[in-house]
Amino acid sequence: MRTSTRRALAALTATTAALLLAPGLAAAKPVQFPVRGYVAAEVAAQLQTALPARFTPLVPQRVLDTRTAGGPVGPGGTTTLDLSARVPAGASAVVLNLTALTGAEGGFVTAYxxxxxxPQVSNLNAPAGSVRPNAVTVALGATRAVTLYNQAGNTHLVVDLAGYYKPATGSYYTATTPTRVLDTRQSAAVGPREVVAVATGVPAGATAVTLTVTGIGGAAGTYVTAYPGGSARPEASNLNLAPGQVAANLVTVPVGPGGRVDLFNLAGSTHLVxxxxxFYTPGGGSEFTPLAPFRVGDTRDAGSAALARDTTAYLPFYDFLPEGTTAVAFTLTGTAPTAGTYLTAAPTGAARPLASNLNLAPGETAANLAVVALNPYRELDIYNFAGSTHAIVDLAGFFGPATAQG
Incomplete structure (x- = not known):
């Protein structure tokens, strides 16, 4: 279905929007997120060699810490992370938690x-003197290694490995409409060195869950670690928070008995959402096709505009991702917001969920990995709550029907 047809359907009522699965119907989409002209060719070229893969979750394990070995990565510098001893031969991509600890000058970090x-993308933006994490899903090089590039300043990098993708081995992914399963603002903040158990609601047999963890209004600088419920806490972190900060990070983590995930808060008291x-299950779902990361769109491009207050922009993937694509993995970056705000990504046409993917302070540049379900037409919405903000989408891969590889 092409854009002209979709514009004609924009007049459909909210009642018909509920009939999203009916052929030929789509919800109103008043604003389109800009897509760069090279995207279709880039995907087509990569699909010549990319293979769908399944996921094997790992209890988070630290695989790099330049504070204890190697020293900070300088401006314009790189460090290569050899994962050949951590993931098996044939692994095609990994899920990492990447943390940057900046000095007097901040910048961005790219994993590839x-x-x-x-590539001309970024995974993590960190201002001077900050500790900033972001989840990263990234394709592996031929030697099962990932290169990390630091744009500016002297930056320490810490990396925790959360799992890997490999063809014909592991669990399949099922994307869901974002569902809120914990909000301690409705009860009590999580205290220092306290653990809160989260019932994720995943089905029996699930091996891992993907969730967005947001920290709000901490009384002290802290970090939060997610790990399988009831197990020993690993030497890893998922979310770093400055006092009073509101920040989110995507987490993929194995589940404990009953689908439980534990969250540990190091210091002070903070609310967690x-x-x-x-979630991932061995019995069926979608496989992931990793792509070398590239920029899909940027509202700062000529002819585009920032997302206005209370605006939803739809991002069409139907021209360049295969039919049957169920979800996408991308880094969502917000920059130059005029007010404190949040961005929510969700399937186009569905009711906007009570959830968020990225939180931004006024003037801040920040990023978060998002794994988001698409509607049957391969589209998703990006909603901006307050002020105006520019948004950037860098694609890491997509999920689609299981293949007959084994």
């Missing part, structure tokens, strides 16, 4: 397959 050219985005 080792041995390839550095958890939104489930999907």
């Amino acid at each position: 397959p080792a041995g390839t050219g550095r 958890v939104d489930v985005a999907g």
